[in-house]
Amino acid sequence: MKLNREVFIAGVGETPFRKHELDFDALGRWAVTQALETSNIDRPDVVQSAYLGNATNGLVTGQTLFKNLGMLSKMPIINVESACSAGAMAVHLAIKDVACGLTEVSMGVGAENHTLHRQAGTAFTPAMSDIETVHGGVMTGKYSMRATRYMHERGATIEDFAMITVKNRKHATHNPHAWFKGEISVEEVVKSRMVAYPMTLHQCCGIADGAGAVVVCSKEMVKKLGIEKPVRVAGSVVTSGPYHNRPRDITGDDITEATSEQLYEESGIGPEEVDILELHDAFTIAELLYYECMGLCKKGDGLKFPARRAVHLRRAVRGQSAGRHALLRSPHRRIRRGPDRRQRQAAARPVRRLPGGSGSARGHESCHRWRSLRHRTRRLHHAHAGQGLVVGALDATG
Amino acid sequence: MAGAKPKKEKKPDITFFHPDLLEVPEDGSPPYLKGYRCKKCGQLDFPKLDLCPTCWGKEFDMVPLSRRGTLYSYADCYIGQPGMETPYIIGYVDLPEDLRIFAMLDGKVESFRCDEEVELTVGPIRMNQDGVPITSYKFKKVND
Numbered sequence: 001m002k003l004n005r006e007v008f009i010a011g012v013g014e015t016p017f018r019k020h021e022l023d024f025d026a027l028g029r030w031a032v033t034q035a036l037e038t039s040n041i042d043r044p045d046v047v048q049s050a051y052l053g054n055a056t057n058g059l060v061t062g063q064t065l066f067k068n069l070g071m072l073s074k075m076p077i078i079n080v081e082s083a084c085s086a087g088a089m090a091v092h093l094a095i096k097d098v099a100c101g102l103t104e105v106s107m108g109v110g111a112e113n114h115t116l117h118r119q120a121g122t123a124f125t126p127a128m129s130d131i132e133t134v135h136g137g138v139m140t141g142k143y144s145m146r147a148t149r150y151m152h153e154r155g156a157t158i159e160d161f162a163m164i165t166v167k168n169r170k171h172a173t174h175n176p177h178a179w180f181k182g183e184i185s186v187e188e189v190v191k192s193r194m195v196a197y198p199m200t201l202h203q204c205c206g207i208a209d210g211a212g213a214v215v216v217c218s219k220e221m222v223k224k225l226g227i228e229k230p231v232r233v234a235g236s237v238v239t240s241g242p243y244h245n246r247p248r249d250i251t252g253d254d255i256t257e258a259t260s261e262q263l264y265e266e267s268g269i270g271p272e273e274v275d276i277l278e279l280h281d282a283f284t285i286a287e288l289l290y291y292e293c294m295g296l297c298k299k300g301d302g303l304k305f306p307a308r309r310a311v312h313l314r315r316a317v318r319g320q321s322a323g324r325h326a327l328l329r330s331p332h333r334r335i336r337r338g339p340d341r342r343q344r345q346a347a348a349r350p351v352r353r354l355p356g357g358s359g360s361a362r363g364h365e366s367c368h369r370w371r372s373l374r375h376r377t378r379r380l381h382h383a384h385a386g387q388g389l390v391v392g393a394l395d396a397t398g
Numbered sequence: 399m400a401g402a403k404p405k406k407e408k409k410p411d412i413t414f415f416h417p418d419l420l421e422v423p424e425d426g427s428p429p430y431l432k433g434y435r436c437k438k439c440g441q442l443d444f445p446k447l448d449l450c451p452t453c454w455g456k457e458f459d460m461v462p463l464s465r466r467g468t469l470y471s472y473a474d475c476y477i478g479q480p481g482m483e484t485p486y487i488i489g490y491v492d493l494p495e496d497l498r499i500f501a502m503l504d505g506k507v508e509s510f511r512c513d514e515e516v517e518l519t520v521g522p523i524r525m526n527q528d529g530v531p532i533t534s535y536k537f538k539k540v541n542d
Contacts, residue, residue, distance in 0.1 A: 122480040131445055132500040134415060135523055135534065136478060141488050144473035152471070152512040196475045197508075243451060245443060247470065247492045 001092075001236055002266055003099040008222050008230040010105070010215045011039030016177040017210035019115045024057040027211040028065040028111030035107065035213035040225045044070035047215070048103035050077045051093040053086030053110040056117065065111060083124075084282060086110060088383035091214050095236045104221045111211035118207070123195075139282070140204060144196035147285035150251045151198065156288075156303055158198040162189035164284040165202050179208055203284040234378070235267035253286075256293040256384060264295070269378050271295035276379040290382065411526035415534040418446045421462070422520055422533075429520050430465060431535055433495060434458035444497045465518040466540065467491040470498065474507040482524055491516055491537050504538040515540050 013034025015027050022030070041047065050071070052062030062077040082089045087110020094108035123138035130137070150156050163186060172181035184202065192201040222230045239262075241255040248254075264270050271294055279294075281287035291302045414420075422429040435442045438455030444463060449456060472489035487503040487510065502523050503510060519538045522531035 119480050121477060123475075123477050125479050131416075131419070133479075134532075135500060135502050136475065136482060136486050136488050137500060138475060138477070138479055140477060141473040141475040144475075145471040145488070145490060148473060149471040149512060193476075194474075195477045196473045245445070245498060246496050247498050250471065250490075 001096060001099070001238070003095075003233065003235065005099060005101065006219050007095050007098045007216050007233040008219065008227070009233065010217045010222065010225055010227045010230060011035050011037070011041075012212070012214050013038065014177055014212040015210045016179075017208040018179045020113060020209040021116075022113070022209075023116060024054060024061065024111045024113040024209075024211070025065040025067075027113060027209060028052065028109055028213070029069065031111065031211040031213040032065070032069065032107070032109055035109075035215050039105075039215040039217075040227065041105070041215065045074050047071060047105050047107050048075050049094065049097050050075060050107040050109065051080050051090035052077065053080045053082065053088070053090035053108070054112055055081050055083050055086050056114060057112060061111070062109075065109070084280065085383035086112075087212060088381065089238065091216070092236050092238050094214065094216050095233055098216050098218055101218075105215065105217045105225075107213060107215050109211065109213040113209040114207045115209055138196070140196045140199060143283040143285050144199045146250045146289065147198050147283075150285060150288065153251055154300075154303055158190055158200075159186050160303060161198060161203055161284040161288065162186045162200075164281065164287050165189045168281065168287075177210070179206055199283055199285065205282045234269055235263050237263045237266065251289060253289050253293045253384070256290055256382065260294045260382075263380075273378055274380045275377045278379070278381045280382050280384045282384075286384070290384075294380075294382070411528045411530070413526060413530050413532055415523065415532050419444075420520070420535045428465060429518060429535070430462040431499065431518065433461040433463045433497065435461050442495055442497070444495075444499065461495075463495055463497065464493045466515055467493040467499065467517075467537070469503075469510060469512060469514050469516045469537070471512055472503060472510045479524075489516075489537065499535075499537075502534075502536045504536045505542060509539070 013031040013036075015030045020027055036047075050062060050066065052065055054061040060079065062079045063072065066072055066077055078093070080086055080090045080093065087108070090110055091108030094106035097103040097106040123140045125133045125138050128134060147156075147161060151158075166184055166186055166189065169181050169184050172178035175181065180202075189202040190200060192203075194200055195204050216233065217225065217227075237259045239255060239259050260271070277294075277296070279287055279290055281290075288302050288305075291297050291305045292299050297305045419432060420429060421432055431444060432446070433442050433444045434446045435458060436450035436453060436455040437457040437459060439450060439453040441450055441452050442461060443450070446458070450458075468491065470490040470492050472487060474485055474487050476485045478484045478486060485507050487505065487507060489501060489503045489510065491499045491501060493499060502521075503516070504519055504521055516537040517540050519536050520533060521536045523534045523536065524532055526532050
């Protein structure tokens with residue numbers, strides 16, 4: 001989506017991701033009120049549209065979430081369902097409203113409580129009207145088929161996949177909202193319960209509850225709200241996935257490839273310029289595929305990429321959202337660009353801070369302000385779900 | 399109670415999936431999957447689609463598909479859908495007609511390999527809402 005005018009992120013909010021006793025709407029209000037506060041919004045009639053991404057919690061979820069915030073009937077609330085990318089899709093739509101000039105301030109929210117409502121020990125599926133679902137199709141199995149083919153063609157091992165969990169848990173260590181973090185060995189990952197060979201339990205994202213909210217606004221509103229360090233949205237791309245019923249290569253991903261390319265073109269920011277990437281790694285194999293699809297490394301080099309990254313881990317930007325998304329920093333970039341290497345290394349020690357300078361350590365990685373010695377930080381957020389995808393590039397100014 | 403409407407009989411759930419996809423001949427000859435060739439542009443698809451996605455043609459000729467194909471990839475699933483018994487095996491089978499079929503595989507876990515030849519079979523894939531098995535297409539190792 002080509003942005004018609006500049007759009008900025010004014011503020012964000014996020015709950016920790018784990019099992020919650022609070023239902024989706026209470027979790028959502030937790031994130032929303034935080035996002036409003038960090039955007040310096042202090043009355044109910046400022047936000048002009050809101051989108052809620054939710055996949056499994058029923059009807060009119062957005063209206064339920066906003067019911068007692070005094071914002072009902074002051075703006076449209078539109079509910080968005082797109083499985084894993086529902087929240088990202090909601091943010092995309094909020095960006096679209098502001099970019100098109102329909103609104104000056106909009107909100108994108110994602111809120112979900114799975115564990116209060118679903119049977120434990122079962123896997124996610126699309127609707128039963130899907131022929132593959134009737135025949136036992138589950139997301140865990142489908143990604144395992146990708147992994148099995150990847151092993152067959154590239155000679156990858158289950159340990160190669162496990163390394164990604166080890167890296168991501170380490171990256172998540174300093175994220176206060178991450179669920180799974182800290183040290184874990186390759187052996188522990190490999191020996192955890194088998195979900196669908198070769199994906200073991202620790203290679204699959206946990207079924208977590210939580211919420212995140214983003215306030216986006218126009219340049220004029222940045223001034224009116226007094227946002228000190230706004231984040232400019234450099235681009236946002238969504239597409240639906242193609243219909244597949246013929247042989248194709250599943251060691252790649254056409255949706256991620258197409259949207260990444262479009263985003264790089266529209267934003268003028270290439271993959272080599274991305275400082276921080278939040279990548280949708282629902283399963284370890286997914287992350288491995290996306291390295292190549294997003295142009296982080298050459299076709300065929302994906303397997304070498306995480307090993308190389310692990311070497312540079314101590315210098316990599318730390319943190320991870322909810323313990324299920326990878327956060328990368330391109331190490332080869334720092335190496336290749338010699339002159340300011342020291343500065344870049346320093347930049348790799350960010351201090352997490354919410355927009356508006358609250359100094360709180362809470363917030364979502366992808367929407368978060370990073371205070372660094374580098375003047376500009378280019379961040380990329382990626383979400384992928386079945387037949388849909390969102391890629392957004394965030395360019396921090398200041 | 400007088401005047402009360404008779405309770406609507408619950409329709410039994412399906413036990414065969416689905417006549418548009420699979421033919422199991424009554425004369426005992428081997429079952430086959432049903433491909434659909436667009437009468438307008440000649441494109442062959444499985445499963446049957448409402449419109450030809452290429453030319454939007456609405457009329458199709460049914461074409462029996464090859465009974466053997468190559469197993470492109472597979473997964474032994476130990477965590478399955480709610481209500482389904484585990485483990486079960488799923489796979490992608492590539493047919494010579496340039497079609498890929500997603501199906502359950504009949505056989506033991508840890509026994510399949512990528513690129514091996516598999517053939518069509520028929521068997522239960524899951525229980526229906528009445529607790530009766532639903533029959534559909536599956537693939538198995540050749541000569542198994």
